[in-house]
Amino acid sequence: MAFTCATGNSTEKSGEKNRATGRHRRPGRFERTTARAAGVAALTATGVIGTLAAPALAAEPAAEQTGLIPVITFDNSIADQIDAQAIAQERAAKEAAAVEQAAKEAARLKAAEQAKQEREAKERAAREAERKRLMSYVAPIAGSYISTGYKSGGAVWSSGSHTGVDFHAASGTSVHAVGAGTVVEAGWGGSYGNNIVIKMNDGTYTQYGHLSSIGVSVGQTVTPGQQIGLSGATGNVTGPHLHFEARTTSEYGSDIDPVSYLRSHGVNV
Incomplete structure (x- = not known):
């Protein structure tokens, strides 16, 4: 027969042992096992068990079984190994990042140097092309021909002969x-x-006469x-043409063969 106690809220049945309650009660086997198993689960999630902990686990005595989760214990050496592994992984990650950054910087510097070399090569080529252009010579009138040669005689010339070619x-042709x-x-x-008289860069002089108009001024390069102007029929002429003369000085009487002069500078006339 069951009896009921009139004091308190607890009911005690006949045939059961009283269980002490309060703050000093030791945790039961199930509670201890659960707490230890939680630690094992955390280590398992990080991949530690099966790598670093495997030798230590093999040396442990048979685990206490609860019927739910096996209980595993670790000593301080396992924790030290875990910490060392984490530090090594972090160091390796930093070293890999540093190597990658160094490679990127080296590639950037190489690309910049290559671009600089290409730019300098283009600048040198442009300067060389300009130098060659400034050293080149052309005919005074494109597509024309010589109608009166050098040193031709006649009363038309005050010196008795033609000092140029x-x-x-036609009047208005570009010179x-x-x-x-x-x-x-x-x-x-x-x-x-x-x-127009021009002092050439090689120290000689060239003259262009009978122009209908002048397009340059003294001192201009x-x-x-x-x-520099347009052909015409001004001065002592019988019709429009260009008188071209080559000289050793700027003065009349220092003339040289203009055809030989042009040919020596690569102009085919």
Whole structure:
């Protein structure tokens, strides 16, 4: 028969042992096993068990069984190994990142150096091309021909002979500087009519006479093929053409063969 105690909220049945309650009660076997198993589960999740802990586990005595989860215990050496492994992994990750960053920086520097070399090569090529252009010579009138040769005789010339050559050209035809130089005369030249004299970069002089108009001024630098004026029939002439003369100085009487002069500079006339 069961009896009921009238005091308190607990009921005690006949045939059962009283169990002490309170703060000093030891945890039961199931509670201890569960706590230990939770630690094992945490280690298992990190991959430690089966690597570092395997030898230690093999040396442990048979685990206490609860019927739910096996109980495993570890000593401090396992924890030290785990810490060492974590530190090594972190160091390896930092070293790999440093190597990758160094490789990227090396690639950037290499690309920058290559771009610099290519830019400098282009600049050198451009300077060389400009140097060659400034050293080149052209005919004073494109596509024309010589109608009166050098040293031709006749009463038309005050000196008794032609001091230059005449290029066939209708009035208003573009006249070009045969090479690079500086204009030393630009204006009326007596029997030469409107004329231009250029001191060439090689120290010689060239003259362009009988122009209908002048497009440069004294002191101006000119480049090969630059238009300097238009052909015409000013001065002592019988019709429009270009009188071209090569000289050793800027003065009349220092003339040299203009055909040989142009050919020596690569101009086919």
